[in-house]
Amino acid sequence: MTPRPRLGNLAHRGRVLFAHLHVNLRDQGAYLGEVALGGGILVVFLFILGKLWEATYRAQAAETLGGLTWPQMTWYVTFTEAMVMSRVNVARRIDEDVRTGDLAYALLRPGGYLTARLGAYLTERLVRFGFTLTLGAIAATGIAGPIAIHPSAGAAALLVVAGAFLLEFVIVTGIGLGAFWMEDTSSIYFVYTRVSMLLGGLLIPIELFPDSIASVARVLPFAPMIHGPARLALADDASGLLPAMASLVASMSVVGASVAVTYRVALTRVTVHGG
């Protein structure tokens, strides 16, 4: 069989991905109620973190910490929480597909297995992120009051958010593919979520980390996914866009190459028993 030209192949995958997005977006409507009910704990988190930072600013008698005022700090945590709480556990789904053999079936679909998974992931993540950020914004307004967001900084932050979603998909796909070799990958995913929360700057901006830890956090892929978009959204302009995207691209290159190799090796281990 003659391989398709590469650009044509990419365009084909793009059309398939769009079709997956369309179908999955309609599916998400059925689960909006569940997503909404899950928002309660977000409000609790933001309330507590708002109180913690309010007490911290008061104790320090400081106007700004790490370059952020108290309302900005509350909104920073709102953005980072929206990034973290909108996560979709793709690793578990890939793990299930590997164990049940559904992966072998999905490989035959147009666009391949990962395109289908990416389509489902992106739609679910977008719906969750939109809802979490909206609810978080309402809560943050109630806790610390509204803040001004520069339009260009806000738009730049959304671009970085999109890149962060893709980077996380690649990382979590790598974890899910571990099912080819391991008994259980859920624990690895759990550890990943916790380590990324800490070193990604979920609760404390990286500017407030001790220098030695901050320098490590800046080279890991977690900060570009969590701290990066939140910090950019609160900036006065979009000048942070290029460094933030460069950071994402660098992380994506390293992680993406590793996961691509893992995926190819994993496919050689696919075995189909009966039908």
Add this chain to the structure above:
Amino acid sequence: MARRTGPPGTGLERATTPKPRLARRGSREPLASQAWSLLRFVAYYVGANLDVALAYRAAFAAKVFSFVVSDAMWVAFWWLYFERFPSVEGYGFRQVVIVWALCATAFGIFGAIAAGATTIASRVARGELDFYLVLPKAPLLHLVVSRMDPGGFGDALFGIVAFAALARPSFEEAVAFVVLVVLATVIITAYIVAVQSLAFWTGRAETIADQALSGLITFATYPERLFGGPVKVVLFTLVPAGFVSYVPVRLVQEWDWALAGVLLAVAVASLYGAEAVFTAGLRRYQSGSALAMRG
């Protein structure tokens, strides 16, 4: 199930009458003997659950490890915080370690022994309580100990190690810690049973019950003095973080017999309260007549 009795004379009418107390009423056995029997029952179930969990040793070890890492990350967050700021509302790093050690150990023991409590809502919704209602042991206790969360061992392990290594307690503090962890575990279990039992009235209560548990953990693991006014009232009533964490932490640092007595009374009252809610709910229970294999 309570309103569905079998035909007279078949024995089912007796078997399906709910007897939800932690211990069956009307027993002629002495109280100490009943307590010993209950303890042996719980120990047997914990052993059996552990055997099941250990059938997948690698998965068990990975889950325990992941919970230890998760707790460690939260304490690391506080370490980062206190590296930058010396204290918050009178709490320093040691106080926060005690908060986390106490909560992790109590929630860990709850998970290792009583994780079945977190399944009440889903089992009520699916009408799956029949199995527990027809057996001689008290249904509520049986239901509560029927499941184990292996992650609980990770939480408990972390809590004990963190308390010993980071809080460096005196002998008196260590003894207080053990007693207070037991009381906190009792209150957590009672709270979860009560919230999960809402399913008897609402039909589905899994999401609200999950959120109640998450809310309790979240509030319990932050310094008490962050909260005041009506929120503090809520934290000593509807979401008992005050009795799970704040009061025990005060007692570990400075023992007060009167306060300890209050905590003991709250633990006993919450246990009876949870049982009363479950019992009241059970009267509304309807079987799903589901046939299922239990391995």
